[in-house]
Amino acid sequence: xxxxxxxxxxxxxxxGDSAVIKCTYSDSASNYFPWxxxxxxxxxxxxxxxxxxxxxxxxxxxAVTLNKTAKHFSLHITETQPEDSAVYFCAAPGGSNYxxxxxxxxxxxxxx
Amino acid sequence: xxxxxxxxxxxxxxxxxxxxLSCSPISGHRSVSWYQQTPGQGLQFLFEYFSETQxxxxxxxxxxxxxxxxNSRSEMNVSTLELGDSALYLCASSxxxxxxxxxxxxxxxxxxxx
Numbered sequence: 287x288x289x290x291x292x293x294x295x296x297x298x299x300x301x302g303d304s305a306v307i308k309c310t311y312s313d314s315a316s317n318y319f320p321w322x323x324x325x326x327x328x329x330x331x332x333x334x335x336x337x338x339x340x341x342x343x344x345x346x347x348x349a350v351t352l353n354k355t356a357k358h359f360s361l362h363i364t365e366t367q368p369e370d371s372a373v374y375f376c377a378a379p380g381g382s383n384y385x386x387x388x389x390x391x392x393x394x395x396x397x398x
Numbered sequence: 399x400x401x402x403x404x405x406x407x408x409x410x411x412x413x414x415x416x417x418x419l420s421c422s423p424i425s426g427h428r429s430v431s432w433y434q435q436t437p438g439q440g441l442q443f444l445f446e447y448f449s450e451t452q453x454x455x456x457x458x459x460x461x462x463x464x465x466x467x468x469n470s471r472s473e474m475n476v477s478t479l480e481l482g483d484s485a486l487y488l489c490a491s492s493x494x495x496x497x498x499x500x501x502x503x504x505x506x507x508x509x510x511x512x
Binding site: 322328379387 | 402429431440441442443446448453454456488490496497498499500501502503504505506
């Protein structure tokens with residue numbers, strides 16, 4: 287079945303620096319790749335998503351890149367701020383319909 | 399617009415009991431998904447409903463069940479609770495109808511089984 291691997295599990299960066307989180311998927315038929323941010327005590331919140339017919343998408347300080355050949359996609363956060371501290375999850379559609387398969391999550395720590 | 403509402407926020411039960419969790423989706427959203435989140439297993443898909451029909455079910459035992467009502471509100475039930483059922487149960491709604499795109503999550507129900 288579909289598998290999504292996410293690295294690193296923890297990422298600590300200096301405020302103002304960039305952060306990159308990478309995910310690899312197994313199902314070459316996957317065509318939609320979202321990224322979610324989860325803050326303590328809350329449910330995941332969609333921050334950006336990309337379809338397989340697009341190589342890159344940006345939204346202010348956040349960008350996602352997709353490499354279909356290598357089957358990986360990455361989240362890029364520039365000019366990190368304290369409010370970026372959270373757990374970030376990548377996901378991809380599962381082999382069965384109507385479900386997402388999730389990466390294990392990356393805890394992003396922004397050091398002041 | 400109100401977000402996804404899950405009740406109760408916290409639950410403490412003992413082994414062998416059963417529990418019902420409730421989810422009210424965003425108005426107009428007809429797709430409701432349920433996920434279990436644990437530190438060890440991460441986010442695992444439970445089931446997805448659209449217009450009162452269960453379209454998919456994850457790899458969970460039959461003790462886990464759910465339903466969706468005509469107003470799109472959804473409930474999930476866990477019978478004969480086990481210690482391993484302790485988790486955060488998340489509900490998500492979507493307007494796209496795909497069950498995977500543009501999910502809006504509630505804050506979850508934290509279930510502790512003693």
